[in-house]
Amino acid sequence: MKVIVDARNVTRTGIGTYTKNLVKGLLECKRLPLDIALAGKPEDIERSFGRDVKIIPLSDSIYSLREQVDTFFMELRSKGDFDLVHYLNYNKSFFSVMPYVVTVHDLIQFRFGYSSKVKQVLGKMVLQNTVKNAKAVICVSNFVRNELLDFCKIDESKVFVVYNPVPKISYSDSEEEDNFTKPFKIYVLCVGNRKPHKNFGVVVRALELLKDKYPELGLVIVGKKFEEYDYLDKLVEASQVRERVLLLEGVPYAYLSFLYKNAILTVSPSLYEGFGFVPFESLKFDTLPLISDIPVSRELFFSMDEDVFFDPHSPTDLASKIELFMNNDELRDKKKKLLSKYLDY
Structure with a gap:
């Protein structure tokens, strides 16, 4: 299976850690015949994963009109060459031409009001559209799954809990x-x-x-x-x-x-x-x-x-x-x- 993984947030805290752990796990996976490409800023991806990975250039203008346009055309260009996109957050184009799965980490944007009311309304529309049309929704805890099902009207049978992997930390006296x-x-x-x-x-x-x-x-x-x-x-x-x-x-x-x-x-x-x-x-x-x-x-x-x-x-x-x-x-x-x-x- 040929999969595009959304790596736009690889340099951020929290979701960046999730991105690094997931991508490294997928690249090292021998049990499944996966062909992985990473979508994001080439310099950020190369810095995190080296130069040997496949890269699909994609701007990191998250939560913006440009993001809506860029993610749509990324899918349009990739359709036929790849089977699936894994978005590592719900912010993506309102319109999709490829099947995708999405990970939802939290609903903090809506719980703590870190953005204007207009952005919160637009954000909720994007979230609901993304999870409604996804082939599967991955939540990082049951707490998030329950919040999401309470917040959005979606088929709960396609919402799965997959806990974050514990980071592989290696540090010794040196x-x-x-x-x-x-x-x-x-x-x-x-x-x-x-x-x-x-x-x-x-x-x-x-x-x-x-x-x-x-x-x-x-x-x-x-x-x-x-x-x-x-x-x-x-x-x-x-x-x-x-x-x-x-x-x-x-x-x-x-x-x-x-x-x-x-x-x-x-x-x-x-x-x-x-x-x-x-x-x-x-x-x-x-x-x-x-x-x-x-x-x-x-x-x-x-x-x-x-x-x-x-x-x-x-x-x-x-x-x-x-x-x-x-x-x-x-x-x-x-x-x-x-x-x-x-x-x-």
Whole structure:
């Protein structure tokens, strides 16, 4: 089977990780006779997968009129040469001339109002049209599947749940590690883009509650921001712990690995996720994650003890969990061992 995979988002966080993991898995697949071509910006695809892959040039002007035109003509040019397109997000042309499947990661655009009302209405029309006419719809969790079926009127028999693969992370002690120094003697790590639903403010507030008892404890937040001076910059600057919070962007993978590996804990405080890679990445580096108590977390870590979950609206609850685990190596190791079984789901 000849398949076009939509790789326009390969450089982004979240969906970019999904794109890389999926494409690498398909390219390495020996069980199925697949002929894969990747649609997107050639330079981004070559940087991610090398020069040996088949590339169909396609602009990355997502959520735009140009996207509607470009994806339609990409299909029109490819019809007859390929059997199927796999769109890795629902944003595509309203009109299709090829059969396709689509992955839906979340409905955050509609739940948190990150775009204007006009764009939300248009986005909902595109989403409904895309999933209605798809041969199959892949959701990354049951939580997303249930939300999608509630949001769109579609045949539920063609909506399938396929969990995201746990990222293949390989990192070992090396000379490169000697170039890095820990930003704080003891620190908690957060990773993710800085949109408000990521809720990093609750971690800053929790650190304020712990500052007098644990003056050596710091907080490192790694993630892309979307404004030059955003809400998190303002919150940290006005906080009582601004000297103990480090905000980073564009961190090289080797240094991010170092930060994961040396953190006392990671914290995933999001108010909404379709899946969420960070707890799994944290476990890969043998660092215990504290996880926001939201529906998808309960789904993915379905039999885990209560003490690794915290109320994402409560700095007090989070502070108590941080204190519990940073002071008890034995308990921290026990929970890591229990959580690690989820790496093999």
